[in-house]
Each structure stands twice: as structure tokens, then as C-alpha cells.
Amino acid sequence: MHLNPVTLLALLLALLLPQSSAMARSAEPLTVYAAASLTRALDEVLDAFSQTHTTAVIANYASSSTLARQIAQGAPADLYLSANLQWMDYLDNAGLLAQNSRRTLLGNRLVLVTAANSTLAPIELEPHWDLAASLGDGRLAVGDPDHVPAGRYAQQALEWLNLWSVAEPRLARANNVRGAVALVERGEVPLGIVYGSDAIGTGVRVLAQFPDQSHRPIDYPVAIVRNADSPDARALLAFLQTPAAAEIFRRSGFDMRQDD
Known part of the structure; x- marks a missing residue:
């Protein structure tokens, strides 16, 4: 059967289009929704991932609560990395996590900080610590305890010290822990x-x-x-648990958990 050039071209395009679509899908980047406190470390880890993998990765940083709510509302995240268990449980209980993909990856510590050029001396954290005197006329920067994990840990620690009633009226509440760090860096708050x-x-x-x-x-x-479970997502999850990634996380001040 003889086909004219127009018909032949149409048939060739029909054959090539599915392959082109498949290639486009495989080239789609992964999106990681991650707690703001991970910004520097995870950026470096993802750069290391890109050295050995062709899949591009985009990181979206914010407070864990904000990101979890966005995912619950259908935001296009492939992986979620939270700064506490509560918001991961929130998505888990809603049936929004891929089977056998959840890991406790990292740990951290809670510290009291001041600006690098501050003259304040180290403090012994005990119930008799005069927090009000240390603050003077200033405020205490924290992630907002109403929704930021770092702020909730701060509230727990201050309650343990019986200092929450002193601290609560003096809080400078940030939308995430990086915002709290910025307030201290700029000298807008003493602690x-x-x-x-x-x-x-x-x-x-x-x-x-x-x-x-x-x-x-x-x-x-x-x-x-x-809804984002894929070989590429599994490859990234596996890379986050490699010695190469662990070295970056440790250098950035995190502890490795790897409970799996």
C-alpha cells in the first residue's frame, strides 16, 4: 500500500509522541518539602545527589506544619522531611505516605544563642536562671510554638525549667526556626x-x-x-541514608538516626 508523504508523517508522529511523553515524564524533577532548619545541609546533600543521578531535585523549605498541611491539600511533593514526628504522623494517619518509605533520619539539639558579636557570657540553664534579666528590654526569639516544632521544643524546655510564665510574654515568634536565627543574627533580640x-x-x-x-x-x-512513589523517589530516599549524605548532615550539626 502506498502512503502519501503527509500520511506517512502523521504515522511517524503518532509513533514518536508516546516516547516523547515518556521521556518528558522521566525528566520531571523531584520536589522535596523539608523543614527550614535543614536548608543548608539538605542543599549540600542534594548537590551531592546530582553528581551521580540525572534526576533533578527541587527543595521547598518552610515550617514542618505549613508543609504538611500543603501536602494534605494536594501540593505536588515527592518527599517530605519533617522536624518532628507529629506532622509526619499527621500525614501518615491520613494515609498520605508511601508504603514502607518512612524513616527517622536525623536528630538535633536545642540551644540558647546570641549574636556572634554579643558580649553575653555563657549561661547555666537551671530553674534559678534570671531570664528576664538576661533579656533586659529585649525579647526571646523562637519559632512560633503554636505551629513550629523548634518553638514547641523551646516551650517544653522552658516549662521544664519553670520559666515559661516569664518567657511567654517576651517571645519574638518567627514563622520558622530560620526566622528566629535571623532575628538573633541581626541583633533585633538578645537571645x-x-x-x-x-x-x-x-x-x-x-x-x-x-x-x-x-x-x-x-x-x-x-x-x-x-501519590509520588517512584523509582526516582526511592533512589533519593536511599541516597539520604548513605555514608556520603550522613557525613554532610553530621558536618552541619545533625545526628544520624536511621531507625530502619
Whole structure:
């Protein structure tokens, strides 16, 4: 059967289009929704991932609660990395996590910080600490305890010290822990309570570390979002648990958990 050139071209396009669509899908980047406290470390880890994988990865950083709610509302996330277990549980209980993908990846510590150029001396954190005197006319920067995990850990630690009633009216509430760090860096507040990892490579200085028993363990779980489960997403999840990634996370002030 003889086909004219127009018909032949149409048949060739019909054969090629499905292949082109498949190639486009495989080239689609992964999107990681991650807690703001992971910004520096995860950026470096994802750069290392890109050295050995062709899949591009986009990171979206915000407070864990904001990101979890966005995912629950259908935001196009492939992986979610939270700064506490509660918001991962929120998505897990809603059936929004891929099967057998959840891991507790990292840990952190809670510290009291001041600006790097501050003259404040190290502080002993005990119930008789005069928080009001340390603050003077200033405020205490924290992630907002109403929705930011770092702020909730800060509230737990201050309650353990019987200092919450003093601290609560003096809080400078930030939308995420990186915002709290920025307030201290700029000298807008004399003190802040943030993660230990936030004191590395930033313009703040640690005055004290809160005792582990003063707050719940600071865990960072990771999981693949149910509707985004794919070989590429599994490859990224696996890379986050490699020695190469662990070295970057440790250098950035995190502890490795890897409970799987």
C-alpha cells in the first residue's frame, strides 16, 4: 500500500509522541518539602545527589506544619522531611505516605544563642536562671510554638525549667526556626532558642545547650508521599541514608538516626 508523504508523517508522529511523553515524564524533577532548619545541609546533600543521578531535585523549605498541611491539600511533593514526628504522623494517619518509605533520619539539639558579636557570657540553664534579666528590654526569639516544632521544643524546655510564665510574654515568634536565627543574627533580640545545627555557619553563638531531658527527642522523619512513589523517589530516599549524605548532615550539626 502506498502512503502519501503527509500520511506517512502523521504515522511517524503518532509513533514518536508516546516516547516523547515518556521521556518528558522521566525528566520531571523531584520536589522535596523539608523543614527550614535543614536548608543548608539538605542543599549540600542534594548537590551531592546530582553528581551521580540525572534526576533533578527541587527543595521547598518552610515550617514542618505549613508543609504538611500543603501536602494534605494536594501540593505536588515527592518527599517530605519533617522536624518532628507529629506532622509526619499527621500525614501518615491520613494515609498520605508511601508504603514502607518512612524513616527517622536525623536528630538535633536545642540551644540558647546570641549574636556572634554579643558580649553575653555563657549561661547555666537551671530553674534559678534570671531570664528576664538576661533579656533586659529585649525579647526571646523562637519559632512560633503554636505551629513550629523548634518553638514547641523551646516551650517544653522552658516549662521544664519553670520559666515559661516569664518567657511567654517576651517571645519574638518567627514563622520558622530560620526566622528566629535571623532575628538573633541581626541583633533585633538578645537571645534565641534554636537547633544546634543553626549555630553552625551562621552569625550566632551558643550560650548553653538545653538538657536532653528538658524536651522531647528532636527527630527528623522522612517519607515518600503516597501519590509520588517512584523509582526516582526511592533512589533519593536511599541516597539520604548513605555514608556520603550522613557525613554532610553530621558536618552541619545533625545526628544520624536511621531507625530502619
